[in-house]
Amino acid sequence: MTTKGFVVSHAADAKFERGLRSFYEYRDLGIRQATESRVAAHVIRSAAGKEFSSQPHFHKTEFQLVYVLKGWIDFEYEGQGVVRLEVGSCVHQPPGIRHRELGHSEDIEMLEIVLPAGFATEQVDTVNAPV
Known part of the structure; x- marks a missing residue:
């Protein structure tokens, strides 16, 4: 048994x-x-006043x-069009898919x-540019 890579993150210790x-x-x-840079996991929130x-x-992933925890966000994805994600929505963004955010709560x-x-x-010129 090993404990290498074990990590716990508490809300009380949260630093954005x-x-x-x-x-x-x-x-x-x-x-x-914990994974020696194999995986990243973070919570993202809007920055006030920005x-x-x-x-x-x-x-390049x-x-x-x-996964949306709170609020909503609109993306435009290559070959998919506009997608709104709301609380509980989950999206897998395939490697290299061109996209942009259109807005968020x-x-x-x-x-x-x-x-x-x-x-x-x-960065690319347009979301729907040929791959």
Whole structure:
């Protein structure tokens, strides 16, 4: 039996920081360190007083899941069109799918799980541009 990689994250210890998008705050759940950067898991919420702006982009991932904990968020996905996610909605974003956020509620809060933890993000001209 091993305890290597065991981690517990409590709400009382929650610390949100700025991350990939300036209009969001991210709460690291300790999974990146526990898995030696194989997986990242964090809670994302809107950052008060920050103006929203999103350009079409894609992530170089092996796996990406978003689960909405609070509020709503609208995305536009390549080949899928506009998708609204609300409380309890879950989306698997396939590796390399082009997308952009169109808007979100002020109280948006999401759980995101991504492999690998150190994934790259690339901007593109349009969501529906040929792959």
